[in-house]
Amino acid sequence: xxxxxxxxxxxxxxxxxxxxxxxxxxxxxxxxxxxxxxxxxxxxxxxxxxxxxxxxxxxxxxxxxxxxxxxxxxxxxxxxxxxxxxxxxxxxxxxxxxxxxxxxxxxxxxxxxxxxxxxxxxxxxxxxxxxxxxxxxxxxxxxxxxxxxxxxxxxxxxxxxxxxxxxxxxxxxxxxxxxxxxxxxxxxxxxxxxxxxxxxxxxxxxxxxxxxxxxxxxxxxxxxxxxxxxxxxxxxxxxxxxxxxxxxxxxxxxxxxxxxxxxxxxxxxxxxxxxxxxxxxxxxxxxxxxxxxxxxxxxxxxxxxxxxxxxxxxxxxxxxxxxxxxxxxxxxxxxxxxxxxxxxxxxxxxxxxxxxxxxxxxxxxxxxxxxxxxxxxxxxxxxxxxxxxxxxxxxxxxxxxxxxxxxxxxxxxxxxxxxxxxxxxxxxxxxxxxxxxxxxxxxxxxxxxxxxxxxxxxxxxxxxxxxxxxxxxxxxxxxxxxxxxxxxxxxxxxxxxxxxxxxxx
Numbered sequence: 001x002x003x004x005x006x007x008x009x010x011x012x013x014x015x016x017x018x019x020x021x022x023x024x025x026x027x028x029x030x031x032x033x034x035x036x037x038x039x040x041x042x043x044x045x046x047x048x049x050x051x052x053x054x055x056x057x058x059x060x061x062x063x064x065x066x067x068x069x070x071x072x073x074x075x076x077x078x079x080x081x082x083x084x085x086x087x088x089x090x091x092x093x094x095x096x097x098x099x100x101x102x103x104x105x106x107x108x109x110x111x112x113x114x115x116x117x118x119x120x121x122x123x124x125x126x127x128x129x130x131x132x133x134x135x136x137x138x139x140x141x142x143x144x145x146x147x148x149x150x151x152x153x154x155x156x157x158x159x160x161x162x163x164x165x166x167x168x169x170x171x172x173x174x175x176x177x178x179x180x181x182x183x184x185x186x187x188x189x190x191x192x193x194x195x196x197x198x199x200x201x202x203x204x205x206x207x208x209x210x211x212x213x214x215x216x217x218x219x220x221x222x223x224x225x226x227x228x229x230x231x232x233x234x235x236x237x238x239x240x241x242x243x244x245x246x247x248x249x250x251x252x253x254x255x256x257x258x259x260x261x262x263x264x265x266x267x268x269x270x271x272x273x274x275x276x277x278x279x280x281x282x283x284x285x286x287x288x289x290x291x292x293x294x295x296x297x298x299x300x301x302x303x304x305x306x307x308x309x310x311x312x313x314x315x316x317x318x319x320x321x322x323x324x325x326x327x328x329x330x331x332x333x334x335x336x337x338x339x340x341x342x343x344x345x346x347x348x349x350x351x352x353x354x355x356x357x358x359x360x361x362x363x364x365x366x367x368x369x370x371x372x373x374x375x376x377x378x379x380x381x382x383x384x385x386x387x388x389x390x391x392x393x394x395x396x397x398x399x400x401x402x403x404x405x406x407x408x409x410x411x412x413x414x415x416x417x418x419x420x421x422x423x424x425x426x427x428x429x430x431x432x433x434x435x436x437x438x439x440x441x442x443x444x445x446x447x448x449x450x451x452x453x454x455x456x457x458x459x460x461x462x463x464x465x466x467x468x469x470x471x472x473x474x475x476x477x478x479x480x481x482x483x484x485x486x487x488x489x490x491x492x493x494x495x496x497x498x499x500x501x502x503x504x505x
Contacts, residue, residue, distance in 0.1 A: 003028055003062070004027045004165050005081075005196070007023070007024060007061050008062075009024065009058055010022070012220075027196040030192065030196065031212040031213065032187060034201065036214055038409075040407050041220065042220040044408075045220070050198070052070075052071040081167070084154045084158065084169065090150050090154060091142060093141065096125060097122050099142055101125070105117075106121050125138040134149060134153065136149065148175050148182075151175065151183065165195070166190065170201060176294045187210060207233055207236070212227070213225055213228060218239070223240075250489060255473060264282070265278055266315045268301060268305065270304045271312040274295075276481045278301050288460070289474070290302075290461045292477055296478040296501065297478045298430075299430050306328055306428065307326055329364065336426045339430060343412055343434075353403065356381070358399075360418060362421050363376055363381075393413075393439075394417070412432070412436050413436075416429075416432060424456075429459070431461060433462075445471050469492060473489055474488055475487045475497065
């Protein structure tokens, strides 16, 4: 049987720590081979060997009839391999066409002077954009695109480089249901052209929809490869985590008839119009879910509440007291915590170790004069970091490891840890399990339930229907910057939520 790539006995050691041990993996033309495992299982380590970022300690890579002990990024490109990371690598300040051909811009000579041939570049870009269903001008700046459109540009960029092997890392983590379906159609087209796709995802339902084979890794070891048609998705979970995982974390006792309102938002409107006249209450001991399509106003409303973006009108109350929030620091000081959606850009400090990252919010809350003064205690900070790292099962060499060097899911655990440590009254979680494996999701849901059982309130923005229905006590639906519907969990269904999500469009 022909293979686009075969990897045999791949082993990776970092400072004596074995991150990957004798793992085999292969990819056939025209297939989607799903790579599955918990955060820290070795998925990213393995695909970075293909992209040339990691050089294996042992093992052999065969591409066609060529054998390699390692690849460099240039060798990877020369062998038609492209990787689309979860944190997209498009350049916002460049146009779509320039992003597609950055580093290889077509040129022409005018009076002997080489210049960019925009006519050729735009024509080639248009052909690729039509294939990806990107209905924009090639000259559109990428900063003006939605997340899903940027995702399509990344795929088009891979095709512009004549990639025959495309690695997709959590490609649907920020996409709506409709956008995900569009991506799957594109993937089917790529398969029909003989392109092989390595697909990393923690959304188990996607495996049956899009996958042909699935390989499971656990703790850096190969657990097996199976045909998707021969296995039920639920059977994969024990292979990944070694145990059954609880999926529903709903309250075990009914909500009081007249519950205490802990947090209120009244007539909040953002200055840029992305959130319009938003009002809702959050009850003490409740997980409130915010549903809607990408760009519906959920995250935008949370940013307005937390002082990340300016509002033109509206009021926020905690325990009946009106809050005066001018920026995130004032929101933190007044009892609100916020886990942002974009962990790479706004979630953590790139130059902080794990222990510093987890302690930073606690120190800020204790500090005076806008955070300029305040004593710190390294011993206490390290102990706090150790406790939360163990509680969330963060996989790291030690709490002295840099947060930026962790896997995406473990970075998210550190971010969640630092906000849990600050002990606020209201916790806003924006896509908290994005890029997190099924076992870690279960742990975070359990922590949320423990928080609200202790009298806190949790607001969770999520595009994951299973997460909404399996975790939230009530669900508020946003559409086009407004609240369109509110459901108690017992009354909510996927169909009702989707109808409400498109109501204002």
